[in-house]
Amino acid sequence: MWNRWKIAQSKELDCWVGNKDKIQSAKYQAAKLKFWQGTLESCGLDPDSADIKTKKVLDVGCGPAGSFILIDKNPDYWCVDPLMDSYLEQFPQIKQHEVKFFNQKLEDFRTDRRFDIILGFNCLDHVDNLSAAMDKIKELSHPSTQIIISLNVHNYNWLQKILARFSPILDRLHKYQYTSQQYKSMLVDKGFCLIKEFSADSLWKELEDSLADFNVSHKSFWNYLRFSPGKWFFGLLGLLGIAREGYQNPGNPSVYSVRCFILKPNED
Numbered sequence: 001m002w003n004r005w006k007i008a009q010s011k012e013l014d015c016w017v018g019n020k021d022k023i024q025s026a027k028y029q030a031a032k033l034k035f036w037q038g039t040l041e042s043c044g045l046d047p048d049s050a051d052i053k054t055k056k057v058l059d060v061g062c063g064p065a066g067s068f069i070l071i072d073k074n075p076d077y078w079c080v081d082p083l084m085d086s087y088l089e090q091f092p093q094i095k096q097h098e099v100k101f102f103n104q105k106l107e108d109f110r111t112d113r114r115f116d117i118i119l120g121f122n123c124l125d126h127v128d129n130l131s132a133a134m135d136k137i138k139e140l141s142h143p144s145t146q147i148i149i150s151l152n153v154h155n156y157n158w159l160q161k162i163l164a165r166f167s168p169i170l171d172r173l174h175k176y177q178y179t180s181q182q183y184k185s186m187l188v189d190k191g192f193c194l195i196k197e198f199s200a201d202s203l204w205k206e207l208e209d210s211l212a213d214f215n216v217s218h219k220s221f222w223n224y225l226r227f228s229p230g231k232w233f234f235g236l237l238g239l240l241g242i243a244r245e246g247y248q249n250p251g252n253p254s255v256y257s258v259r260c261f262i263l264k265p266n267e268d
């Protein structure tokens with residue numbers, strides 16, 4: 001039967017495995033390491049301190065090159081991703097990081113443990129059940145858990161309405177399509193208190209620019225001719241000067257931005 005999330009997940013795996021040479025290259029790993037260091041620093045966490053190296057950390061939807069690449073060994077660093085078994089098989093170098101991996105959906109994850117830090121980078125817009133995933137993050141927190149969530153958010157309300165409806169055709173990877181304001185009100189309704197938010201666009205742009213050599217084929221003219229409604233839709237928006245696909249570039253409006261939210265659970 002047609003399942004929106006399963007299709008997105010199969011596309012997600014294709015994207016990572018299709019870029020296997022890139023992901024496994026020393027250049028990518030170094031760039032991603034620098035990216036995670038910058039991201040955690042922007043969130044007020046010192047990537048070199050004992051915090052993430054010794055505390056109970058949960059990385060939700062870690063992917064094959066998630067924040068765990070900062071960690072040599074911390075048995076209390078837990079990573080939950082429903083594609084984890086495939087990532088471990090396709091990218092065996094992951095195993096050099098002595099953290100704990102779980103091949104599960106966040107919504108289905110069961111443990112009595114409460115985490116000191118919960119990280120969810122570019123994950124909640126990919127989950128199967130957003131409401132249940134937010135509830136689970138709350139359940140796995142204690143009153144002083146530091147929660148850091150980053151998400152692709154829409155910059156234009158009218159594009160959000162179109163993509164929310166037609167994402168199975170236009171943006172298959174992301175089941176959930178909301179603005180920053182919409183995500184914030186959901187998080188507040190779920191019992192989180194927003195401590196700080198900031199744009200992570202410049203961090204992403206720096207990462208993408210440092211890996212630009214790998215992306216040449218994706219930008220070719222012939223690539224746009226391949227049948228892909230999403231590529232055509234975003235290509236047209238770009239041609240009309242309305243908005244570019246992807247994240248904010250200085251002077252260019254973009255469809256999405258990456259927004260980072262630092263949260264705490266409300267004491268209830």
Ligand SMILES: C[S@@+](CC[C@H](N)C(=O)[O-])C[C@H]1O[C@@H](n2cnc3c(N)ncnc32)[C@H](O)[C@@H]1O
Nearest residue numbers: 061062063081083105106121122123126127128
């Ligand atoms: C765009 S990737 C982000 C990977 C990594 N956090 C990073 O930023 O490099 C999204 C990840 O979320 C995972 N994901 C999808 N649904 C999920 C769910 N229900 N629970 C946990 N992770 C999920 C996907 O398998 C994928 O690895």
